Amino acid sequence: MEVEVQAGEAGEAPAFDLEAYAANYSGHAKINRLLFAAEKSAGTPLELEALKMAADALRRTENTRRYVEVMERIGGRAGDQYAPDQDWVDRVERLAAQKQDKLENELTVYKSNLIKESIRMGHNELGDFFYSRGDLQAAFKHYMRTRDYCTTGRHIVHMCLQVVKCSIELGNYIHLSNYVQKAEATPEGQADPVVMSKLACASGLYCLEQGRYKAAALKFTEVSSELGTSFSDVIAPQDVAAYGALCGMAALGRAELSARLLNSVAFRELLELVPEVREALADFYASNYTSCLRHLERLRPQLGLDPHLHDHVQPLYQAVRNKALTQYTAPFAALDLNAMAAFFNTTASGLEKELAELISSQQIKARIDSHAKVLYARKPDQRSGTYQQAMRAGEEYLRNTRALLVRASLMQHDLIQKPAGGGGGGGGGGGPDRPDRGEGPPGRHGRHRGDRRGDRERGGGAGPSEERGGFMSGMWGKLGAASRFGDRD
Amino acid sequence: MGTLEALVAQITALSGEADLGQLHGQLKSNAQDNVMRQSAGGLLTAVTSLDPAAHSLGCLHLLEAKARTSNAQQGDREFLEAACRFLPACTPHQVHMAPEKFAAVCRAVKAHCLALGLPKRGVAPLRAAVAKLCPSPDHLSPIHADFFQLCLLSKCYGAAASVVEADIFLVDPARTACTPTDVLLYCYYGGLIEIGRRRYAHALELLLTAITAPTLVLNAITLACLKKFTLVSLLHAGAVPPLPKHTAPLVTRAAKNECGAAAELARLCSQGKSAAELAAFAQGKQAEFQQDGSVGLVKLAIEGHAKRQVQKLTQTYLTLSLADIAQQAGLGSPQEAELAVLRMIDAGEVHARISERDGMVHFLEEDEAYHSEATTEALDRLIGRSVELAAKLAAFDMAVSSDRAYMTKTELRSQRKADIDQSGPSTEPLGP
Incomplete structure (x- = not known):
């Protein structure tokens, strides 16, 4: 969705600008998103492009296992330039092994000296090392271990952020909320808007993952624009805007929508990064559903490539559409279905079905005159x-x-x-054995x-x-x- | 000592108000029992020679002795006639002295009716017997179940109306010789009668009473009630409500394990399957339903399901073509849908008009506006009954809290509690 920065500006062409997309991210997020996009667009030219860019990015890291995987997936389709570079792999692995030895030895020494800060640093460095090697479980373990050696609030915040980063990448959301809370409780964390924004992003992702769209929308709107690119190895500000706006449209009421999204200075700044989403949101609020839905429809292929959002695109879109339908029908006493169908870019019979569903789930109080194709509002008696x-x-x-x-x-x-032996018989007719009835x-x-x-x-x-x-x-x-x-x- | 003549003479002599107690003691004694058993052949003659109203207690004992000796498998018409003469004529306070004997005679009447294939013969006498034995209409007697069974077999649902409609609140084994099984049978047969009378709400209530009756063992009657309950709920409300929390866990478990076919049908209904699919399922489980004797109920439930689908449409649509109705309610063709809607309009289940010209159905708003006198009356009645019931409840509460035994027990319990507080808990806490 972040691409619409370019896509929107370059006119209506929905071409997916992978380079611009990838430029929003750094570190693991970049690679993960590229690989995810490749997976989702398997069989198209986009896949190869994404894989090539992922390979380039991986060359700059120490994650050799991932590199080998990507190379296998490219499978020589991209010419010599992207042939597996075994020398590089061997070299990096050798260096990595040395580094790991060194770090582990250091940690042992620190531990025997019992200097808290050094032990923390040792674990931290090992965590960073494993993280860069792509061994997230090990990194997660080491970051967790620094917990006992944290002496200041800053340390706690750092530890929590690292753990949160790992758990998001691992998809392990159970730890996430714990550590977000822990970090939020420290005074140092509260003082720093960037940290709070990062934490809000993380909780937003957690809520989104669980399908709690309203909570997710509220969390994403807490993110301040100061976040910038500081969290780009997890999430880009463009994502925050898009996720927040979509969840907001799907789950928030009109008042909240206006207060939290449209009139919030911080969130407006974020929205500026994704014009298409901003347009959709503005149209939605202005009840201009035709253009809102058109914008959303254009966004759909891009959102489908997003590793966090792809599962939720369908339910979110459905919710937005249902809400648009509900809000559209609200002020009318009688409504021509043909006109409404044109407005919502569908056929009258299709619309009738959608409305019937909404009526039977009691979201709209109305009845359909299927013969004359008119919707009559119904006042509950x-x-x-x-x-x-x-x-x-x-x-x-x-x-x-x-x-x-x-x-x-x-x-x-x-x-x-x-x-048996206690009272009235167990089966058919009344047994002769009556209970004691003194x-x-x-x-x-x-x-x-x-x-x-x-x-x-x-x-x-x-x-x-x-x-x-x-x-x-x-x-x-x-x-x-x-x-x-x-x-x- | 002791011939039947002497016994009859004694009964005649001691039937005065004051001597009843003595007579009762005499009749209960083993000696008299032996006399009656030995002269089984003459018992009925003896009964005919006595006045059923004046010598009710004596007659009762003689009849009961006769019932014990005669063979219920073959049926004894003479006994049946004698008992049927006796039951409507006897004096209540005399038979109250021996409720067990009275219940046994009634049971024998039922057995003989069944053996002779004359269920109708027993209906009126047993109805009278119910009234005689119960100290108040609130009481349950073992005769209720027998009476209902005869009504069911003779298809005289109407005859049972007054009895089944009277709500029972009290089971008093000391006065009516009721057993747990009698309670369950009352609920089961009563439920069946109410199903026959199409008063499903009350049928559900009765069945639920049987299902939630406290129990330590699983009972075949409870199981049968469960199955009927599932089907009737489907028919009546379109869905099966969860069992109340105070249902014995045993029964809740059985509901999952034993009522496979009915529960499966309920599941399919809740998924909004079409009537045709449901019918196909029922066909597949025909044998099972037949065994439970609920084929008819299943059919009704499926029919009801289709009706409910149409009723749902009225909430959504003002007009809808017959073809669409057929499709959405899972009815085969527009013609079928037309017939279904027509029947429903006839039965007042849906307010609609069918336009033949363009094959459209116009659904109208419900015309029940709660303006009528009948509404006020209904409300009044409801309030009256609530007040009545609240009074009963208060009386019951009073009776329990002023019960001497209860008070000593609570007293003891609080003492015990104090002991436990000192010595640590020894019994499991049972907070309600």
């Missing part, structure tokens, strides 16, 4: 509704209370089906084997009826208490 509800509530009360009384009576007289209070008779268990059941059974009001539950409590006593005397 509150009076009838209230009557209906009252009657239903009354009947429910009667039903529940009757059931309660019968059950209470059954328990009072110990009329409980018991295993003229005593509940729970006094029936001292057979099953009794203890029975009482426990009754104790448990008394629980749910508490919903039926305090007075009844009080009664149940007493009942339970009375019958419970049976197993103790």
